[in-house]
Amino acid sequence: MSSLKFVGQSPERIDGLEKVTGAATYVDDIDFGARLLHAEVVETPYAHALIKSIDTSAAEKVPGVVRVVTGKDFPYRFGLYMQDRFSFPTDRVRFVGEQVAAVVARDAKTAKRAAKLVKVVYQELEPVLDLTKALRDDAVLVHPDLGNYTRCPWFFPQAGTNIAHWRKTRKGDIEKGFKEADVILEDTYTVPRYSHCAIEPHVIVGLYDLSGRLTLWSASQSPYTQRHVLAQALAPLGLSHKDIRVVTPYVGGGFGGKAGVSMEIIGAALVMMVKGQPVKVRWSRAQEFYNTYQRQGVIARIKLGAKKDGTITAIEHSLHWDAGGYVEYGANVVNAVGLSATGPYRIPNVKIDSVCVYTNLPPSGPYRGFGYSEFHFGLESHMTRMAHKLGMDPVDFRRKNAIREGDTLAYGAKMNPCGLQESIDRVAAEIGWGKKEVSKDPNKVIGKGFACFWKAPAMPPNAASAAFLKFNEDGSLNIGVSGMEIGQGYMTVMAQIAAEILMVPIEKIRVELPDTDRNAYEWQTVGSHVTWGCGNAVKAAALDVRAKMFEVVERALGIARDTLYLEDEKVKCRTRADFELPLRDFVINGIQTSHGNFIGGPILGSGVFMPEFTSALSDPETSQGGHPNVHYTVGAAAVTLEIDKQTGKMRVLKATLAVDAGKAINPRLVNGQIVGGIVQGLATVLYEDIRFDLRGKLVNANFTDYKIPTSMDVPLEMVPIIVEVAQPDGPFGARGAAEHTMIPAAAMVANAVEDAVGLRMKTMPITAEKVALELQGIPYEDVKGSYTGFCFAGHPDAYKFHTKSAAKK
Amino acid sequence: MTKRITVTLNNELRSLDVEPSDVLLDILRETLGVKSPKIGCERGDCGACTVLLDGKTVRTCLILAIEADGHEITTLEGLSRSGLTPVQQSLLKHNSFQCGFCAPGMVLSATELLGKNPTPSKDEVKEAISGNLCRCTGYEPIIDAVVAVGKKAGKRA
Numbered sequence: 005m006s007s008l009k010f011v012g013q014s015p016e017r018i019d020g021l022e023k024v025t026g027a028a029t030y031v032d033d034i035d036f037g038a039r040l041l042h043a044e045v046v047e048t049p050y051a052h053a054l055i056k057s058i059d060t061s062a063a064e065k066v067p068g069v070v071r072v073v074t075g076k077d078f079p080y081r082f083g084l085y086m087q088d089r090f091s092f093p094t095d096r097v098r099f100v101g102e103q104v105a106a107v108v109a110r111d112a113k114t115a116k117r118a119a120k121l122v123k124v125v126y127q128e129l130e131p132v133l134d135l136t137k138a139l140r141d142d143a144v145l146v147h148p149d150l151g152n153y154t155r156c157p158w159f160f161p162q163a164g165t166n167i168a169h170w171r172k173t174r175k176g177d178i179e180k181g182f183k184e185a186d187v188i189l190e191d192t193y194t195v196p197r198y199s200h201c202a203i204e205p206h207v208i209v210g211l212y213d214l215s216g217r218l219t220l221w222s223a224s225q226s227p228y229t230q231r232h233v234l235a236q237a238l239a240p241l242g243l244s245h246k247d248i249r250v251v252t253p254y255v256g257g258g259f260g261g262k263a264g265v266s267m268e269i270i271g272a273a274l275v276m277m278v279k280g281q282p283v284k285v286r287w288s289r290a291q292e293f294y295n296t297y298q299r300q301g302v303i304a305r306i307k308l309g310a311k312k313d314g315t316i317t318a319i320e321h322s323l324h325w326d327a328g329g330y331v332e333y334g335a336n337v338v339n340a341v342g343l344s345a346t347g348p349y350r351i352p353n354v355k356i357d358s359v360c361v362y363t364n365l366p367p368s369g370p371y372r373g374f375g376y377s378e379f380h381f382g383l384e385s386h387m388t389r390m391a392h393k394l395g396m397d398p399v400d401f402r403r404k405n406a407i408r409e410g411d412t413l414a415y416g417a418k419m420n421p422c423g424l425q426e427s428i429d430r431v432a433a434e435i436g437w438g439k440k441e442v443s444k445d446p447n448k449v450i451g452k453g454f455a456c457f458w459k460a461p462a463m464p465p466n467a468a469s470a471a472f473l474k475f476n477e478d479g480s481l482n483i484g485v486s487g488m489e490i491g492q493g494y495m496t497v498m499a500q501i502a503a504e505i506l507m508v509p510i511e512k513i514r515v516e517l518p519d520t521d522r523n524a525y526e527w528q529t530v531g532s533h534v535t536w537g538c539g540n541a542v543k544a545a546a547l548d549v550r551a552k553m554f555e556v557v558e559r560a561l562g563i564a565r566d567t568l569y570l571e572d573e574k575v576k577c578r579t580r581a582d583f584e585l586p587l588r589d590f591v592i593n594g595i596q597t598s599h600g601n602f603i604g605g606p607i608l609g610s611g612v613f614m615p616e617f618t619s620a621l622s623d624p625e626t627s628q629g630g631h632p633n634v635h636y637t638v639g640a641a642a643v644t645l646e647i648d649k650q651t652g653k654m655r656v657l658k659a660t661l662a663v664d665a666g667k668a669i670n671p672r673l674v675n676g677q678i679v680g681g682i683v684q685g686l687a688t689v690l691y692e693d694i695r696f697d698l699r700g701k702l703v704n705a706n707f708t709d710y711k712i713p714t715s716m717d718v719p720l721e722m723v724p725i726i727v728e729v730a731q732p733d734g735p736f737g738a739r740g741a742a743e744h745t746m747i748p749a750a751a752m753v754a755n756a757v758e759d760a761v762g763l764r765m766k767t768m769p770i771t772a773e774k775v776a777l778e779l780q781g782i783p784y785e786d787v788k789g790s791y792t793g794f795c796f797a798g799h800p801d802a803y804k805f806h807t808k809s810a811a812k813k
Numbered sequence: 814m815t816k817r818i819t820v821t822l823n824n825e826l827r828s829l830d831v832e833p834s835d836v837l838l839d840i841l842r843e844t845l846g847v848k849s850p851k852i853g854c855e856r857g858d859c860g861a862c863t864v865l866l867d868g869k870t871v872r873t874c875l876i877l878a879i880e881a882d883g884h885e886i887t888t889l890e891g892l893s894r895s896g897l898t899p900v901q902q903s904l905l906k907h908n909s910f911q912c913g914f915c916a917p918g919m920v921l922s923a924t925e926l927l928g929k930n931p932t933p934s935k936d937e938v939k940e941a942i943s944g945n946l947c948r949c950t951g952y953e954p955i956i957d958a959v960v961a962v963g964k965k966a967g968k969r970a
Binding site: 025029201204205255256258470490492673708713715716 | 945
């Protein structure tokens with residue numbers, strides 16, 4: 005491995021120049037000329053209501069209005085894992101802001117004006133805004149037709165209830181495990197909803213041309229998955245995959261929010277109604293908050309048992325998720341957590357219930373971390389509290405129970421190679437664990453907090469990656485892949501992988517942005533899996549191309565292919581030191597023989613990767629028997645936090661995070677993920693504070709009232725640490741390390757708050773206001789007012805439901 | 814009712830008719846075809862639409878096009894035309910951007926700062942770019958790149 009020339013280096017990003025010059029083009033920057041139509045959506049003000057009638061006549065009379073579309077025109081359901089979401093609902097609305105109609109007009113102002121003239125008559129229903137009420141036997145149902153929905157085979161919705169999915173994982177003997185424990189700690193943790201807040205709002209432009217071809221320019225992480233989901237939704241109109249093309253230029257931030265299909269269905273529906281004319285749908289910042297995906301809220305009950313020596317004997321982890329009005333993607337978040345809520349620990353007896361509950365709040369879905377940030381808040385808080393209860397150091401307690409290669413996971417498969425011990429040790433050393441720091445300011449106290457993390461990509465077992473590779477006359481090459489450059493540096497990493505096999509410098513490699521007509525297949529850019537999955541495909545394509553080049557040289561020049569190798573953009577020979585053939589001399593035009601003819605031709609190749617060892621088939625009562633996750637990435641993090649005892653204001657003096665990337669293809673890009681992830685994670689615990697009113701309306705859908713960090717809010721010091729325990733099936737040993745970096749943030753802050761001031765915060769976020777109130781002995785729950793970020797109104801400790809009450813169905 | 818306005822956009826005199834209610838950001842992007850100022854929030858929170866108006870950063874989503882009449886506007890396109898400026902070079906070298914959507918505004922805010930204060934401290938850089946939201950990078954590589962420009966300039970001086 006030490007002989008690597010391009011992999012493991014940190015060249016500049018290959019998209020850097022486009023981005024610093026403003027040349028980078030995003031969907032909204034593409035010109036479509038004077039015929040472009042603009043759309044405005046008519047939104048419901050109710051969280052739950054029946055649609056009695058829609059009168060579009062006044063809107064249709066406005067000059068400049070081309071078409072008004074409702075669910076009558078386009079009554080189709082769609083969804084990635086479960087088809088429960090509507091392009092336009094026909095019978096009922098399920099969250100405030102849901103689209104019930106749309107106006108397509110010559111210009112945006114006219115569309116906006118006319119949308120206000122659409123008259124919708126509703127019959128308001130009781131909204132389901134409380135998880136306990138949602139799970140009662142006489143609950144109001146959000147989806148009365150749940151039993152009829154098409155879904156993936158590993159979802160278990162319960163018809164006649166609000167339970168969209170229930171993942172149960174059982175290992176060992178849970179009762180015996182708790183009997184063996186000397187200490188048992190049980191408590192409830194709550195995490196509200198969050199918004200992705202990519203700076204670029206969702207936007208889609210579509211054209212259903214006069215020949216019947218549908219092209220969509222989409223701000224998306226998922227070009228192929230969008231094509232597939234839309235092909236399913238549009239099948240009743242006679243369209244199939246070959247009729248649909250999705251083009252995805254640069255994306256201004258994803259974080260999961262631009263995965264799958266959300267508002268894009270509206271764009272697809274509208275263009276189908278105005279054949280021959282392109283239509284643009286661009287979300288406002290407010291719509292970005294309430295009508296794409298949100299990160300779901302959760303109430304998590306943890307019961308953990310351990311022996312006096314610190315050995316964990318059992319965990320019971322019950323998670324009830326506020327998954328919103330539609331869970332076509334979000335239910336898989338719930339599923340992923342249901343398989344992995346042990347955290348990165350070797351625990352012999354496990355009982356996990358992860359329950360996906362419909363509510364009348366915005367749809368939930370993928371958000372960087374895919375549920376792991378949410379459950380780590382409780383679990384890693386609990387780990388520190390358990391250590392204290394045992395009289396152990398929280399870092400030693402984690403070391404003792406840290407998962408190792410070959411351990412049996414909760415669902416029965418074996419753990420992959422991992423560097424958790426090394427991560428713990430290096431983070432503890434970097435943060436100066438055990439050394440108390442004292443502020444010079446008597447009003448301020450300093451605490452330290454520690455947390456471990458793990459996460460696996462959540463993918464269907466047949467989520468494949470593919471790559472095309474072709475040479476140009478000058479020996480440069482293009483890679484046609486459909487992973488998405490969402491900022492992580494994917495294109496640069498793919499270029500480095502191809503460069504390593506082909507010995508072509510990355511300056512001569514173009515990685516193309518996706519176009520489903522042209523580039524090879526990629527399932528989606530989610531789960532931090534593209535470096536691993538698509539990296540394997542690119543590597544295979546490069547090996548394919550290399551073999552073809554050697555074959556041509558052998559045929560044309562008679563030099564045995566197994567003696568050939570590549571170096572400095574040339575084919576060379578191990579047995580003939582005088583032989584060298586520059587790639588540019590033959591990769592398009594072939595090699596001329598002594599007879600004057602040419603052998604070869606344009607060199608191009610392809611590569612495919614499919615995780616053939618995975619399976620989602622398992623016993624629904626225990627989750628035993630399958631291999632649902634390809635591998636886990638692990639790590640640890642710690643924070644030094646200063647708290648002003650009077651104001652509660654917190655300042656992060658230092659944050660450090662170690663992640664086991666297997667092999668960092670580009671260490672500087674991994675560091676970029678670590679630093680960016682730390683800040684995004686800290687934002688969810690220190691600043692972001694979503695609020696709904698008691699009728700389910702989001703009241704802070706903007707950056708004035710929903711605060712994300714500015715440059716003034718970042719930690720004073722951040723130290724990224726890369727651990728490299730190779731992933732055997734990864735390209736050059738690499739595995740994903742992107743989402744993971746925000747997962748430990750909330751728990752490490754909660755642990756640092758307790759270390760500093762002795763308060764145990766069990767409800768996110770942990771804002772200065774909350775800390776200040778609690779320090780003065782005023783319970784925040786008593787004074788917070790009626791606006792809530794949770795799907796419940798009362799005190800979290802009051803929630804004693806979990807599997808027993810829910811099991812009654 | 815439209816009004817004829819004249820602006821100097823990236824060193825070129827441009828005349829056009831605008832409605833009194835037209836927002837400068839929309840006019841720049843749709844009428845004048847300059848796409849680097851981005852639409853992020855339309856209420857002055859995110860800074861993605863930042864341009865230089867007479868050398869000072871403004872949020873074009875909060876300005877009416879008629880207010881720009883007679884003024885000089887510089888966007889990232891104008892800055893980039895004669896090669897990379899030192900701050901662009903430094904941002905490139907530091908891998909400062911990830912998704913790149915905040916980059917146009919961020920580059921202009923940094924450019925304004927360095928024009929006034931060629932050797933800014935880390936805190937001064939943080940303050941100068943605090944009106945430009947970035948969700949990807951944690952700001953650190955952007956701050957480091959701008960500070961590095963100042964350090965280089967300081968050595969030359």
